[in-house]
Amino acid sequence: MKINDIYEVNIIDDNHNGCGIAKINGIPIFIFGTLLGDKVKIRITYVNKKYAIGEVLSYIKCTSHEEVKCPYYGICGGCDLLHVSFDKENKLKRKYISKLFNGFDINISFHNRFGYRNKIVLHVKDGKTCFYKKESNDIVTIKRCLLVSDKMNELIDSLNELNLCFVTEIVIKEGIDGILLSIYGKISSGDLESIISNKYVKSIYQNDTLIYGNLYITQSFNNIKYLVNNNSFFQVNNECALDLYEYIKSLVGNTNDLLDLYCGTGSIGIYLSDVCKSVFGVERNSDSVLCARENMKINNINNYEIILGDASEISKKFDVIVVDPPREGLSKTVINNLNNMKAQKIIYVSCNPSTLKRDILLLDNYNLQSIRAFNMFPATKHIECVVLLERKD
Template identity: 30%
Template sequence: MVKQKVPVKKNETVTLLFEDLTHEGNGVGKISGYPIFVPHALPGEEANVKIVKVNKRFGYGKLLDIKKVSQERVTPPCDVFYKCGGCQLQHMSYDMQLEMKRNQVRNVMRKVAHLDHVPVHPVLGMEDPWRYRNKIQIPIGEKDGKLITGFYQARSHRIIDDMDTCLIQNELGDRMVEAVRRIATDLGIVSYDEKTHQGVLRHIIVRTAFWTNDTMIILITRTEKIPQQAELIKQLTETYPAIKSIIHNINKEKTNVILGKKTRTIYGEDYIFDTIGDLKFKISPRSFYQVNPTQTKVLYDKALEYANVGSEDVVIDAYCGIGTISLFLAQKAKKVYGVEIVPEAIRDAKENAQLNGLTNAEFVVGEAEKVMPWWTAQGLRPDVIVVDPPRKGCDEALLQAMVDMAPKRIVYVSCNPSTLARDLRILEDAGFETQEVQPVDMFPQTGHVEAIGLLCRHTM
């Protein structure tokens, strides 16, 4: 067998015509059939590129200068876009972002699920695809004796220290981060140093409620105590009365994981409230709550439409979190069962049901793949199953449990089109038929896309 020679070398400069995009939004150009992936390049563009990495099957390049510019190219409004790893698509028109995401879902439906015939609808996007995130997680460092906050530079652990704002984050949250940084600097509170494992402040998390403006600040430290804690709280809450909760989380480990195991409330409530539609939700520090409130309503409305729940229907919501989808379903169903592995989330789900006066929702702590076979053994036969798993998709045992329960419909909500397609194929082979897939843009300016699949059981 003749070994194929790679047609480019590292550090070589080449001219590329870009034909396509990867699922991350990198431009794809080819030399003698050899693909080269280049961040910030767009299809139809011709550019000079420096080769920075070479593998047997593909290479990576760095954009030097563009000779022919795409009409879809826009100027990123963010000053640090080309440094930061948070957004990948600000250089691309929003229409092109939506089309790229639809193609991403289409490709995996074809290549992974082998379901070419299933319609993948145009992506449901935002009217204003900026300032949508209701949760900020930001590391803290130090420069010239002052605290700095900023995201890590792409593929590094260097904080971007000239980052004053983030254009996909809630403005109130942005101001909270600035206030913590400024007040903590004035009070002489030092940042954590991950190299020496010394210092105090590691991260700031800010959660803002979109509809109520309630705000929770979570301060993550290496130490058991926050120096000058009382004065820090006083100055923060006097500056911003919207702060309803300040939480101290202690993380003593040498780890990239943000939150430690120990959490205590040092000001106000243990939670904040937000609303989606006509339902109210309690959000605690560790709650999973969708980060884009505007699009969450769009996503849930579509999931409810697909579920098509009637007043006599029994529904299971696997990976139910704090009960967001469950409670929307409970407004229409006879009974809803939710299962989730995180005990705090189930506690919140039960409180949220009570908060909204819904008595037909029952929540259980446990792994869905273990609880659902147990439910089957008890004779539970749901009409509809809604599943919203993490990025890795559904466990095989959970997929089998869904098949054994034989519901009329399965609504599969996914944050990873590849694992969605893999699981749809398994469910198809077990007697379900995928009707349609609806992508939703939950994360504008980034390469991520959410999608909902509707499956119906074959009837003999």
């Protein structure tokens, strides 16, 4: 098999990346946009010794594909599963996690498939708003995104009416009290006035300096309010994050002291503060720490202390440890520390199942008790997991 070869193939399996799988001479070929049961004519675009990638030239037999409602689908790197029904998407993600963890039985939580994102990062090229293309640093101009609210889409529409030729990136975050924009590059005062005239815009940062409105916008879960600023982390899907936090609370039970490692704006620790005697948070992003301290004040939380620092600096003992690292997972030092700390429970929250699996195998003073998946990023290949580990005695 070589690049540019043309084949007609039957799709014999499919996966959570949005690819159907065919086989030629025992070599799997991954073909984006196909599903189990399809028959397609393909061109080979990549080959190595273990697998190949093909692109669809035409569909000979098309099974139960979902109607794709986005004009950028297949080009834009954002979504991977719009041709798949939501039900099937959840089954594929569940199957993937279960297989990765050797058949462990898992449940998956999910909410709305569209309009769920409270944050979007727009690259700006030649004055137009863009996303990265699939598996590439090239970009595609986009004017709407199914994953954000109508309010955010209206704002994106209006941004494309302006002269953004000297802007490189715009990050938009939406809270319950309005929208925060972070603009990178230069923008004229006339265009700035035009953005300010959008009634939802409450806050504008330019090159990380506040130039209009409030320092923060607000997110809210149940009765808890969370302030978020331009550089602080917040989960992108509020409904799913609330489920996640409730689930973590059910795993923690009542406890003495809890470590909230990689705590961002303190959101998990604050949510758990009523079931803990004390919470200690560690976060290396100073904007997030600033928000976390404000969040403690506005929610009257008195048993949570947070430090600005690196996760690897912590080696003191805690009863329960929640870790929620970025996609790269835990460093070797953090793993060693966690093994030595011998907490009763570690609750590992992860947005990257591969590094989660790698790290769990290294946390050899703990037994894996349960895994739950959360479809925090519907329509994309990404998935959040929560794992409960208990100390080996």
